[in-house]
Amino acid sequence: MVGGGHSAAHMRSPGARLALGVAVALAMLCTVLVLASRPSWLGLSLVWDPTHKAAVVQSAEGPAHGIARATKIVALRAQGKRVDLAAEDFVREPDSSLPTFSAYARFLRRQGELAELQSAEIIELVTAEGKVLTLKPRPGRPLTSLPAAYWVQLVVGLFAWLIAAGVWAFRPQEASTRYLLLSGAATMVFAPLAGVYSTRELALSYPMFLWLSELNHCFGLVYAAAMIALLWYYPRRVSAFPFGPLVVVAYALWFAGQVAGVFESMLVARRWPVFLALLLTFALSAVQWRKTQADPVGRAAFSWFLMSWLVGTTAFVCLTMVPQLFGVDTGALQGYAFSLFLLVYGGLAFGILRFRLFELGEWWFRIFSWVFGGALFLALDLVLFAGLSLPQSLSLGVALIVCGFVYLPLRSWLWTRLIGTRANERPDLFKSVVRVAFAASLGEREERWITLCKRLFDPLYVERSEEREASVRLEGDGLFLRVPSAAGGSVRLGYKNGGRNLFAPRDRDLIAQAVDMLRYVDESRDAYNQGVREERTRIARDLHDDIGSRLLSGLHQAHVEDTKEVISQAIAEMRTIIHGLSDERLTLDHIIAELRHETSLRLEAAGLELEWPLADEPEELVVSYAVYKNYLSIMRELVANIVRHARARRVSVRVELHGERLVSEVRDDGIGFTGVHAGKGQGLTNLHKRVRELKGTLTYEKRDEGTCVRIDIPLRAQVALPSFAPEAVP
Amino acid sequence: MSVLVVEDKPDTRAWLAQVVEQAFPGVEVEGVGDLKSARRVLAARAALRFALVDLGLPDGSGTELIQEMQHTHPTTPAIVTTVYSDDDNLFGAIAAGAQGYLLKSQSAELLARHLQRLEDGVLPLSPSIARRMLAFFRERRPVSTVPRESVVNLSPRETEVLTCIGRGLRVSETAARLGLAESTVASYVKNLYAKLNISTRAEAALEASRRGLLER
Numbered sequence: 001m002v003g004g005g006h007s008a009a010h011m012r013s014p015g016a017r018l019a020l021g022v023a024v025a026l027a028m029l030c031t032v033l034v035l036a037s038r039p040s041w042l043g044l045s046l047v048w049d050p051t052h053k054a055a056v057v058q059s060a061e062g063p064a065h066g067i068a069r070a071t072k073i074v075a076l077r078a079q080g081k082r083v084d085l086a087a088e089d090f091v092r093e094p095d096s097s098l099p100t101f102s103a104y105a106r107f108l109r110r111q112g113e114l115a116e117l118q119s120a121e122i123i124e125l126v127t128a129e130g131k132v133l134t135l136k137p138r139p140g141r142p143l144t145s146l147p148a149a150y151w152v153q154l155v156v157g158l159f160a161w162l163i164a165a166g167v168w169a170f171r172p173q174e175a176s177t178r179y180l181l182l183s184g185a186a187t188m189v190f191a192p193l194a195g196v197y198s199t200r201e202l203a204l205s206y207p208m209f210l211w212l213s214e215l216n217h218c219f220g221l222v223y224a225a226a227m228i229a230l231l232w233y234y235p236r237r238v239s240a241f242p243f244g245p246l247v248v249v250a251y252a253l254w255f256a257g258q259v260a261g262v263f264e265s266m267l268v269a270r271r272w273p274v275f276l277a278l279l280l281t282f283a284l285s286a287v288q289w290r291k292t293q294a295d296p297v298g299r300a301a302f303s304w305f306l307m308s309w310l311v312g313t314t315a316f317v318c319l320t321m322v323p324q325l326f327g328v329d330t331g332a333l334q335g336y337a338f339s340l341f342l343l344v345y346g347g348l349a350f351g352i353l354r355f356r357l358f359e360l361g362e363w364w365f366r367i368f369s370w371v372f373g374g375a376l377f378l379a380l381d382l383v384l385f386a387g388l389s390l391p392q393s394l395s396l397g398v399a400l401i402v403c404g405f406v407y408l409p410l411r412s413w414l415w416t417r418l419i420g421t422r423a424n425e426r427p428d429l430f431k432s433v434v435r436v437a438f439a440a441s442l443g444e445r446e447e448r449w450i451t452l453c454k455r456l457f458d459p460l461y462v463e464r465s466e467e468r469e470a471s472v473r474l475e476g477d478g479l480f481l482r483v484p485s486a487a488g489g490s491v492r493l494g495y496k497n498g499g500r501n502l503f504a505p506r507d508r509d510l511i512a513q514a515v516d517m518l519r520y521v522d523e524s525r526d527a528y529n530q531g532v533r534e535e536r537t538r539i540a541r542d543l544h545d546d547i548g549s550r551l552l553s554g555l556h557q558a559h560v561e562d563t564k565e566v567i568s569q570a571i572a573e574m575r576t577i578i579h580g581l582s583d584e585r586l587t588l589d590h591i592i593a594e595l596r597h598e599t600s601l602r603l604e605a606a607g608l609e610l611e612w613p614l615a616d617e618p619e620e621l622v623v624s625y626a627v628y629k630n631y632l633s634i635m636r637e638l639v640a641n642i643v644r645h646a647r648a649r650r651v652s653v654r655v656e657l658h659g660e661r662l663v664s665e666v667r668d669d670g671i672g673f674t675g676v677h678a679g680k681g682q683g684l685t686n687l688h689k690r691v692r693e694l695k696g697t698l699t700y701e702k703r704d705e706g707t708c709v710r711i712d713i714p715l716r717a718q719v720a721l722p723s724f725a726p727e728a729v730p
Numbered sequence: 731m732s733v734l735v736v737e738d739k740p741d742t743r744a745w746l747a748q749v750v751e752q753a754f755p756g757v758e759v760e761g762v763g764d765l766k767s768a769r770r771v772l773a774a775r776a777a778l779r780f781a782l783v784d785l786g787l788p789d790g791s792g793t794e795l796i797q798e799m800q801h802t803h804p805t806t807p808a809i810v811t812t813v814y815s816d817d818d819n820l821f822g823a824i825a826a827g828a829q830g831y832l833l834k835s836q837s838a839e840l841l842a843r844h845l846q847r848l849e850d851g852v853l854p855l856s857p858s859i860a861r862r863m864l865a866f867f868r869e870r871r872p873v874s875t876v877p878r879e880s881v882v883n884l885s886p887r888e889t890e891v892l893t894c895i896g897r898g899l900r901v902s903e904t905a906a907r908l909g910l911a912e913s914t915v916a917s918y919v920k921n922l923y924a925k926l927n928i929s930t931r932a933e934a935a936l937e938a939s940r941r942g943l944l945e946r
Contacts, residue, residue, distance in 0.1 A: 543916030564837075571835045575814045589897060594816075594856035605840050618897055 012170040012477065015500040018371050021165030025158050025188070026375070032154055032192040035208070036146055037387075040119050043145070046073070048090040054128045055085050062145070063138050072128035076202075078120035083113050092198040093331035094213055095270045096324055100259075102265060108213075112206030119205075146199055149335030153195030156338045160187035163345040166368060167358055176234035177245060177358065183226035184345070189219040191338050198335055217270055218255050224277035225251035227313070231284035235302045236291050238284070271321050278317055282653020285310070301355035305495050314461070316340040363461040367499040377415060394634045433514050437521040442487040447488035452492055452514070457507060458483070459497035471514040478502030483511050486518060507636040539577070542629065545686075546573040569640065572598070576632050584630045589618035592655055597630060599639050603651060611652040619657055623715055630690040631662070631713060633696075638666050638685050638709055644668030648706060662713045669706040732758035733850040734781040736795065737811065738788055742834060746811065752772070752841035753945060754779075765790045780807040780849070782832065785819045793823045799928075800827040811849060815856035819887045824923060825866075825930040830854055852916045853923055863926060864889070870929065884925070891918045899903055 015474045043062030046055040054072035057064075058471035075084045088107050091097040095453045117123060118137065127135040164184020171177040197204055197212045204212070254273055263269035285306055292299035320330045330337075351357035352364050383409060432452045439445040450462055459481075469490030473482045481493045481503040496503050550570035557563040579594075580586070596612055603610045623631075642648055648670030654665045691698040696713035734748050737743040740763070747759045757779065762768050772778075781799065783792040796808045807829035812820050820831055830842055830853040844854060865933050867884045884892070887908070894904040901919070905912045 010873055244775050568837075571813065577818070578814070579816060590857070590861070593861075593896060593898030597815075597900075600900055601840075602837075607835060612898075614897055614899065 002578060005495060010478075011572075012354055013502045014479070015367060015371065015493055015498070017169035017172065018166055019314060019374070021162060021169065022166075022371055022375055023054070025161055028161070028192065029158060032196060033143060035193075035196050035212075036150065037141045037143060037198070037528055038202060038208075039200065040139055041141040041145065042118065042123070042135060042137050044201060046090070046137075046202065048085075048087050050087060052128060053087075055090065056157040060253050063136055063140075067125070067133055067135070071125075071133070073125045074128050075126040076114065076117045077124040077132070078117040078122065079127060081113075081117060082126075083117060084108070087109070089203070091331055093194065093334045094218060094333060095266060096320060097329045098266055098329040100264055100266055101241065101269070102264075103263065108206055108210055110628045111203045111209050114203035115208075118201075118203055119182050141201070149548065150195040150199040153198075153335050153338045153723060156341050157188040157191035157195075160191070160341055160345045161185045162368075166364070167348070167352070167360065169499075170313075170360055170364070171358060174185075174233075175237070177243060177281060178228055178641070179226045179233065182248075182347075183230065186219040186223035186226060188343075190223065191341065193219075193605070194338070195335065198331070214259070220275055221251045221255050222248070222269075224274055227309070228277055228280045228284065231281050231288060234305075235288060235298050238287060267324065271324060274317060278314065281310075297355075301351060301357045304351040305348065305357055308351065311349065312340045312342075312344035312580075317344075330697075334362040339453075344579050348368060361461055363495075366460060367495070370498060371499070375489055377411065380411070403469050419488065426540055429510075429514060432519065433517045436486050436527060437518055438490055439486075446487040447483055449489060449518075453483060453491065453511070456510065457493055457496050457503070458498055459493040460499050461493075462471075463492040463494070472508050472515060474503055474505070474508055478504065481507060481511065484515055492647050522565060538625075539581070542573075542577050546570075546577070546633065572636060573633065580625050580629055586623055587619070588621045588657070589631065591623065591628055592619075595635055596653075598633070599651075599653070602639060603693070608643065609650040610647060611650065613654070621657070621715065625727045627662075627694060627713065627715060630694050631664075631711075634663065634687060635666070642666070642668045642670065647708065657715075660714060660716050662711075662715055664711045664713075665708060666711075667706060667708045672702045672707050731777060731857050732760055732775070733779050734771055735761040736763075736765075736787065736792060737761065737784040737807055738763045738786070739784075742784075745838070746834075749769060749838050749841045750782070750845065752838065753845045764788050765792075765795055768795055769798070772799065772893045777803055778806045780829075782809050782811050782821075784811050785817075785823060785826070788906065789908065791819070791824045795817065796823055796828050797827045800931075807848070815854075816858035821859060824859065825926050827899040827927045829923060832936060851920055853919050855895050855897050855901075855919050855922075857898050858891045863922060864896060866926065867929070870933075875896075884922075888918055888925075891915060892922065 041062060043064035044060055044067070045058040047058055049056045049072065052072055054074045057067055057069055057071045057073065059069065060067040071083065075082055088098070088103070089110060094104055098107055121136065123135045123137060125135060127133065130698055143518040146222035160674040164180045164187075168177045168181040168184075197209055197216075203209075225248045228247045232238050232243045232247075251273060253666060254269075257263065258269050288302060289299075289306075292302050316337055319340070320334050323330050323627065323642075330482045348357065349365075352360045353362050385405075402717045432448075432455075436448045436452065439448050446464070447467065450464075454462065464485065466489045468488060469482055470482045472484070472535070474480070475482055475492075478496075479494060479502060481496075483491050483493060483509075485491045493503070496507065547570050550566050552561045552575065554570065557566060584590075592614070595615075599612070600610050639651070642651055646668045648668035650669050652667045653665065655662070657663075688698060691711065691713075694713045696711060698712075699710045733754075735743055735746050735750065743761045743763065744833070747761050750757060750759050760771055762771055762888055766789055768783075772932075774780075781795075781803075782925050783795055785792040792810065793907075796810070799806060799808050808827065810820060810823045810831040812831055813833070813835050814820075814876075815831065815833060823918045824831070830848045832841055832848075834841075848854075870883075890908055891904060894907055895901075899907065902912055902916050904910075905915045
């Protein structure tokens with residue numbers, strides 16, 4: 001089913017899907033930034049010191065700028081309430097640091113209390129020495145105060161999602177890419193959210209922390225499940241059993257179990273599924289490894305995928321979760337450990353480049369450039385928008401002028417230069433096709449053809465194949481276009497306009513037209529070459545038959561006079577051939593004029609009289625070369641015969657056109673001739689041969705007063721040789 | 731007066747010389763094989779009886795010589811010797827001022843006869859040359875800036891003569907058909923030769939002056 005409505009078709013192009021992915025990423029970005037900036041800002045960076053049982057100030061800025069470094073704070077006071085700080089308040093990652101769910105619940109409650117105090121208008125900090133410092137928190141936390149760990153986790157999440165979405169955009173139907181997308185989505189949720197809570201200053205409100213933490217864990221489980229499922233389907237589906245959905249459901253249930261309070265130990269509830277997932281993936285990897293035994297290319301791709309994924313995830317697990325088994329708290333490290341996921345997804349991207357992972361190629365990267373470009377332009381617009389609100393002195397009019405005359409044209413120019421579809425420079429189709437047809441070699445033909453296809457459609461990728469393909473076809477609902485190649489075989493074009501669009505029936509028709517054009521040019525050229533060949537053959541034949549044979553005969557004459565005669569005949573024949581080669585149209589009256597002139601000279605030389613009446617009006621009928629050549633030769637021969645043998649005194653010639661037949665009569669008053677000739681000379685045989693070639697008739701009539709030879713030639717029915725006459729060209 | 735034969739093929743040159751001697755007993759024949767020698771010979775004499783000029787010479791075309799002779803030896807008729815009478819180059823030579831042509835492929839007797847006729851002012855004209863002349867004059871555009879005497883157009887009679895010959899009629903038959911004397915037709919042919927030459931020169935001069943104007 002090809003092409004529904006334009007919007008539906010547009011949605012299905014990889015570019016559109018990827019653009020959607022970017023939109024989702026932007027939404028997530030905004031959400032996470034908002035979340036991070038919601039709590040009020042103290043301006044403090046605190047680290048728990050177990051020896052002094054106090055929170056030590058690492059740095060103080062903003063609202064807390066009066067507070068000295070290394071101040072030890074033991075409690076918080078606000079609105080008449082006081083909360084003493086404890087070690088667990090500074091846990092970065094609850095999953096890593098808290099042993100049980102009850103500890104977790106307590107932790108969350110304390111966080112809630114602290115958050116309440118933190119959001120008061122004035123806070124008092126109680127130091128270890130008993131001093132009280134007042135602090136007036138600011139309503140929102142500035143993004144510049146967020147530490148590097150936050151940004152790392154945010155970037156990791158977005159990167160993973162974009163890569164996964166980029167792969168899925170090209171292969172939305174496959175199970176493997178869907179699970180990859182799921183894993184990317186999961187990463188996009190768990191990493192940034194963890195970033196929010198793990199980089200908090202002191203506390204987040206109870207509901208917020210609960211949600212963030214639960215979502216983080218939930219999607220961590222989803223990630224694990226997705227990875228297991230992925231390996232069930234990639235590179236080859238292990239079996240028809242719906243293992244994928246089963247795993248996801250199983251992990252979902254496990255999470256539900258936690259929420260329901262089934263588990264007590266955080267370690268068991270939160271870490272064991274991960275270890276299990278790791279083991280399962282190792283097992284499945286082994287299975288898939290064996291499956292790719294027969295396919296070295298597939299195996300290369302898969303091994304790369306495995307390596308980057310296994311190394312990344314295993315390293316992460318080892319760094320953050322395994323130590324937990326031994327009671328070591330790695331929560332603080334988690335933020336940075338997330339960057340190992342960059343390894344996973346970065347490796348995936350590299351694998352696409354090197355090993356055509358998921359059957360994507362180096363061209364895959366191109367699609368990101370314009371999607372991100374578009375996003376950048378949006379950002380540019382937002383910046384301007386924000387900027388507009390700053391200078392209040394600028395009147396509205398000036399702002400509009402700047403916008404209309406400077407910004408918008410500049411933006412639009414930049415857009416077309418950087419992002420815009422290379423304006424389908426409709427190359428002059430005819431010229432390009434003809435260029436293809438006249439390429440010197442088969443290889444060059446194919447090159448030029450592919451260049452033409454690229455210029456027409458700007459596909460992301462082009463694949464050649466040896467399969468013969470007679471027609472142009474849309475494949476994959478417009479994702480691909482299969483086209484016959486100009487040198488046999490076929491070419492497959494993928495992802496029109498750099499992935500922005502799908503191939504439409506209109507494109508198929510255009511290329512089909514080009515294919516037809518090419519075929520036509522080829523056929524015409526072949527016909528032309530054939531014609532040239534035939535003409536050469538004809539010329540060679542005439543040279544051989546008429547001139548060569550006469551010269552040869554001249555060699556063998558006993559008497560010089562006969563030799564001269566034969567040679568001058570050869571010259572006459574040569575003249576006819578040369579004249580026939582000229583561009584001049586061979587009309588009947590020209591031929592008759594020449595013949596008459598020549599004959600009269602000849603007969604004059606021999607002392608005979610010529611009587612040849614001409615018609616009143618010249619006959620402008622164009623005749624073919626075959627008729628021209630052969631007719632002249634016939635008449636020449638007849639006259640020569642009369643001169644030589646007939647012993648006549650007078651020759652009379654009549655040439656008339658009867659409908660489409662040229663009827664000529666040559667009469668002489670000599671000794672008479674019946675048409676049977678005993679003796680030397682090939683003349684007669686040649687004569688008959690020529691007449692036969694013209695599909696005409698030659699009759700001799702012996703009369704009392706000499707001989708009458710009648711030649712009857714049809715003018716139109718000359719098929720044997722290609723003619724010179726313009727109207728004979730097909 | 732002597733005769734100049736310009737012909738690069740030695741056998742043919744000798745043969746032509748022989749034909750001339752046969753046609754005009756006692757005449758002195760000078761034979762040369764290229765343009766340079768031809769010019770040398772011409773420079774040494776004020777006028778010749780006539781010159782037989784072959785077109786395909788090793789150091790140029792006979793047409794060049796014919797053009798030069800129009801200026802250097804205007805009273806010496808230059809006659810082209812050629813193999814075919816429908817040769818493209820022949821027309822150009824006639825336009826350059828040749829006073830007739832001879833077919834080298836004919837027998838010596840015929841050639842001698844034609845030579846004598848040429849001297850008598852009977853110039854040969856083949857159907858193809860006649861047709862080309864017709865086409866030439868038909869295509870010419872009247873140019874107002876050209877001096878009056880150079881505007882060359884065909885008179886109706888001349889057109890008729892050319893048409894008849896173009897259809898293959900001989901001079902005698904043309905005369906019969908048009909109700910003229912043979913000698914009249916012959917002089918028409920001679921005039922046509924001259925008109926072609928003048929016309930060509932006028933066009934060349936016009937072109938030259940136009941170019942000169944442009945270059946200034």
